[in-house]
Amino acid sequence: MEALYTALAHASGGGRDGHVRTEDDRLDTATRPPKELGGSGEGLNPEQLFAAGYAACFLGAFHAAGKELENDTTDAQVSTSVSLGKRAAGGFEIAVTHDVHAPNLSEADTKAVATKAHDEICPYSHATRGNVDVTINVIP
Structure with a gap:
């Protein structure tokens, strides 16, 4: 495959209970498990x-x-x-x-x-x- 575009994102912390951000910082958010899976539901999953x-x-x-x-x-x-x-x-x-x-x-x-x-x-x-x-x- 000839790549036409490559997105790069980073995850830190506990994964589902951590943080994600894109290389350009356009997406920069906490990740949290949903309440249905025992999490707080206070971030994106x-x-x-x-x-x-x-x-x-x-x-x-x-x-x-x-x-x-x-x-x-x-x-x-x-x-x-x-x-x-x-x-x-x-x-x-x-x-x-x-x-x-x-x-x-x-x-x-x-x-x-x-x-x-x-x-x-x-x-x-x-x-x-x-x-x-x-x-x-x-x-x-």
């Missing part, structure tokens, strides 16, 4: 950070796929949920759900554009394929 990044990336891919398919993706929105759970073999795993709303497209066209975005364009989708269950819902 890795699942929230991943959900935000994947949502933004997937929406960009959705717009690119819409352009290729000549569909109007204006005002489209993506809400991404990242769930953390235990693996049967031990350890933890995540699952992702994208809720896609495209007010200018039919349900079938929204699904087609989202499928193309997921299958062909989004690098987060490429990175998670085969490792993470990803569900795409069309929201009217």
Whole structure:
């Protein structure tokens, strides 16, 4: 792969109960486990950070796929949920759900554009394929 851009982030402290920042300091925040996992919930957690990044990336891919398919993706929105759970073999795993709303497209066209975005364009989708269950819902 020829890298077009590289992001660099640093983690310190206790990981989930610590601190993260990007090299350029545009993101600089405390991390805390959510209350559901016994934490204070007073900081961001890795699942929230991943959900935000994947949502933004997937929406960009959705717009690119819409352009290729000549569909109007204006005002489209993506809400991404990242769930953390235990693996049967031990350890933890995540699952992702994208809720896609495209007010200018039919349900079938929204699904087609989202499928193309997921299958062909989004690098987060490429990175998670085969490792993470990803569900795409069309929201009217």
